[in-house]
Amino acid sequence: SPGGESPGGESPGDSSSSPAAAAAAGNLANALLARGRLQRRLANAAAREEARARSAGIRAGVEGAADYHAELADEFLVLAGRSFRRALVECSNGPGIEPATSPGATRALTGWGAALALRGRTVFEAGDPESSAEAAALARAAAEKYRAALETPFAMDPSSTFDDARRAGTLMDWGDALRLAGEATRAAEGGFVRSRTGDAGGGSGGLEFLERAARIFSEAARLDPAGCGAEANRLAAACEDAMRDGVDGGDGDDGVDGGW
Numbered sequence: 001s002p003g004g005e006s007p008g009g010e011s012p013g014d015s016s017s018s019p020a021a022a023a024a025a026g027n028l029a030n031a032l033l034a035r036g037r038l039q040r041r042l043a044n045a046a047a048r049e050e051a052r053a054r055s056a057g058i059r060a061g062v063e064g065a066a067d068y069h070a071e072l073a074d075e076f077l078v079l080a081g082r083s084f085r086r087a088l089v090e091c092s093n094g095p096g097i098e099p100a101t102s103p104g105a106t107r108a109l110t111g112w113g114a115a116l117a118l119r120g121r122t123v124f125e126a127g128d129p130e131s132s133a134e135a136a137a138l139a140r141a142a143a144e145k146y147r148a149a150l151e152t153p154f155a156m157d158p159s160s161t162f163d164d165a166r167r168a169g170t171l172m173d174w175g176d177a178l179r180l181a182g183e184a185t186r187a188a189e190g191g192f193v194r195s196r197t198g199d200a201g202g203g204s205g206g207l208e209f210l211e212r213a214a215r216i217f218s219e220a221a222r223l224d225p226a227g228c229g230a231e232a233n234r235l236a237a238a239c240e241d242a243m244r245d246g247v248d249g250g251d252g253d254d255g256v257d258g259g260w
Contacts, residue, residue: 022090022104029083029111032076036115039073040122070122077115077122084112106152106162110170113145117177124184136184136206139177143209146174168224172232175216179239182209207243214239 046065091104120138123131149155150170155162185206214236221232 018090019102019104022087022108025083025087025090026104026108026111029080029087029108029115032080032083033111033115033118036073036076036080036118039069039076040118043067043069043073043122073122074119077119080115081112081119084108084115088112103154103160103162106149106154109145109149109152110173113142113149113173113177116142116145117173117180120177120180120184124180124187129188129190132184132187136181136188139181139184140209143174143177143181146170146177150174164223165227168220168228168232171216171220171223172228172235175213175220175232175235175239178209178213178216179235182206182213182239182242185209210239210243214243 043066046069050063050066085108088105088108091102091108116138120135120142123138124135150167154160155167155170183206189206217232217236217239221229221236224232
């Protein structure tokens with residue numbers, strides 16, 4: 001499943017778990033995440049070169065490079081997710097992946113969310129409905145990791161170093177994941193649908209994700225107005241614009257009141 005990469009056979013309740021093991025897994029995960037980001041940038045650059053070559057009528061030497069780097073990016077990001085999960089297990093207080101009171105759990109969850117979100121964005125850029133559905137699932141899984149990170153004891157402890165600026169940064173990541181989930185779900189399902197009460201409901205074509213993203217971006221702006229405030233407000237407005245565009249763009253003839 002998109003959010004459930006196997007950590008490679010480790011036992012969550014193994015007594016060998018230690019801060020050193022958690023740190024090692026986290027460091028490996030960060031390195032893999034960085035490699036995934038690099039390969040994603042190379043894939044984007046290769047795609048631009050391929051487009052320029054096609055427009056110039058040149059074929060030799062450029063075909064397939066974008067796909068190659070995109071596949072490598074996905075491989076590194078999958079491995080990063082597994083390593084972040086391993087780090088989370090290692091710093092757990094017990095069996096499973098319940099967050100511990102240390103900052104390691106918060107870092108592992110946010111890193112895992114980043115790996116999932118980048119995979120979702122890469123898949124979404126393929127542009128077809130099947131890929132959009134997969135991207136939406138990855139984005140939803142990423143959003144859950146960011147939500148869980150904000151609910152760890154470390155993040156909720158007012159005496160910890162997880163201050164308003166760091167909370168706002170994680171909220172921005174959460175909002176980005178929800179925004180991607182909304183965009184990808186809309187692409188996969190063909191548009192927004194509202195329930196007969198006028199609210200976003202199940203199968204709403206991604207509308208509920210954009211609504212949540214707008215609220216989360218607004219909260220980030222409130223927490224850190226001098227830092228991410230301007231960008232958060234811009235993204236909240238973009239979500240609201242996307243919702244209006246989806247609503248205004250429908251033909252209203254799908255048999256559901258307020259459906260688009």
